Amino acid sequence: xxxxxxxxxxxxxxEGRISILNCDYTNSMFDYFLWYKKYPAEGPTFxxxxxxxxxxxxxxxxxxxxxxxxxxxxxxxxxxxxxxxxVYFCAASETGxxxxxxxxxxxxxxxxx
Amino acid sequence: NAGVTQxxxxxxxxxxxxxxxxCAQDMNHxxxxxxxxxxxxxxxxxxxxxxxGITDKGEVPNGYNVSRSTTxxxxxxxxxxxxxxxSVYFCATKPNSSPNQPQHFGDGTRLSIL
Numbered sequence: 001x002x003x004x005x006x007x008x009x010x011x012x013x014x015e016g017r018i019s020i021l022n023c024d025y026t027n028s029m030f031d032y033f034l035w036y037k038k039y040p041a042e043g044p045t046f047x048x049x050x051x052x053x054x055x056x057x058x059x060x061x062x063x064x065x066x067x068x069x070x071x072x073x074x075x076x077x078x079x080x081x082x083x084x085x086x087v088y089f090c091a092a093s094e095t096g097x098x099x100x101x102x103x104x105x106x107x108x109x110x111x112x113x
Numbered sequence: 114n115a116g117v118t119q120x121x122x123x124x125x126x127x128x129x130x131x132x133x134x135x136c137a138q139d140m141n142h143x144x145x146x147x148x149x150x151x152x153x154x155x156x157x158x159x160x161x162x163x164x165x166g167i168t169d170k171g172e173v174p175n176g177y178n179v180s181r182s183t184t185x186x187x188x189x190x191x192x193x194x195x196x197x198x199x200s201v202y203f204c205a206t207k208p209n210s211s212p213n214q215p216q217h218f219g220d221g222t223r224l225s226i227l
Contacts, residue, residue: 004155032212043117043203043218044156051212089155098163099144099207100171101216103155 003027004092006104013111019077021107023090026071030092034101035064035075038087047088048075080111115139117219119204125225126194134189134222136204144207145187146216147171147179149200156203162187163210194226 005024013019023033031052036044050057050064050073057064063076077084090104120135136145143164148156148171158171162181176198178190191198201223205216 006155009153034215036218041220043205043220045218046215049212049215091156093212095212098161098169099210099212099214099216100146100158100161101156102172103148103157105153105155 002105003030004090004102004104006088006090006107008107009105010108010110013080013109015082015111015113016079019075019080019084019109019111021075021077021088021090021109023073023075023104024071025073025092027092027094027102028071029094030102031095032093033064033066033073034091034093035062036089036091036103037084038089038106044089077109080109082111082113085109085111117204117206117217119202119219119222121222122220123223125227126191128194128196128226130194131190131192132194132224134191134202134204134224136187136189136219137185138187138204138206139185140206140208140217141184142206142208142217143184144209144216145181146205146207147177147187147189148203148205149173149198150203150221151200159189159202191224196226198224199226200224 034049091101147159160179
C-alpha cells in the first residue's frame with residue numbers, strides 16, 4: 001500500500017531548463033509535505049516543504065505546488081544546475097502522528113550540460 | 114556541532130548474528146527516528162521516539178528493538194540478523210512536533226547480511 005507515489009524513477013534535464021518532479025498521495029489525512037534531496041552515500045537533506053493550507057511555496061530556485069483535490073504535488077527547479085543532480089524524495093506527514101514521514105520511492109534527476 | 118552521527122558506516126553480518134546500530138545527536142532534539150531504505154525504494158519507518166524513555170513502532174518494526182535512555186542516543190538493535198535486513202539504515206532527529214521543523218538525517222549505516 002504505497003501511500004506516496006513518485007511514478008517517474010528518473011528524469012534528465014538540460015542545464016538552465018526547468019525540472020519538474022511529481023508526487024501523488026492517497027491518504028487524505030496527510031497535511032504536510034516535504035521534499036528531500038539525496039546524494040550517494042549521504043543522508044537525505046531537507047529541501048522545501050508545504051502545508052496543506054497553502055498551494056504554493058517558493059524558496060529561491062525551488063517551488064513546490066500542491067493540488068489537494070488531485071492529491072498531487074510537484075517540485076519545480078528553475079533554472080536547473082548540474083549540482084541539482086541527485087535523488088529527490090517526496091514525503092508526507094499527518095498532524096498528531098509525531099511527524100512520522102511516509103516517503104515516495106524517489107526520482108533520480110540528472111542535469112546535463 | 115556534529116548533528117546526527119551514525120556508526121558504523123558499513124557492516125557485514127552473518128545470518129543469526131546480532132548488532133547495534135548507533136545514532137547520536139548533539140542538537141538536543143526530542144524526536145528521533147529510524148528508517149531503512151532498500152534498493153530502489155523509499156525510506157520506511159522502523160521505530161521512533163518522542164523523548165527519553167518513550168519509543169513506539171513504525172511501519173516495519175519486526176526483527177528490531179530500540180531504547181532511548183538519553184536525549185542524545187537512540188540505538189537500533191538487530192537480535193537475529195536475516196538476509197531481509199540487508200539495507201541502508203538512516204537515523205533522523207527533529208526538535209519537536211512542529212511541522213515547520215523538518216527531520217535531519219544522518220549519513221546512514223550500510224548493512225549487509227550474508
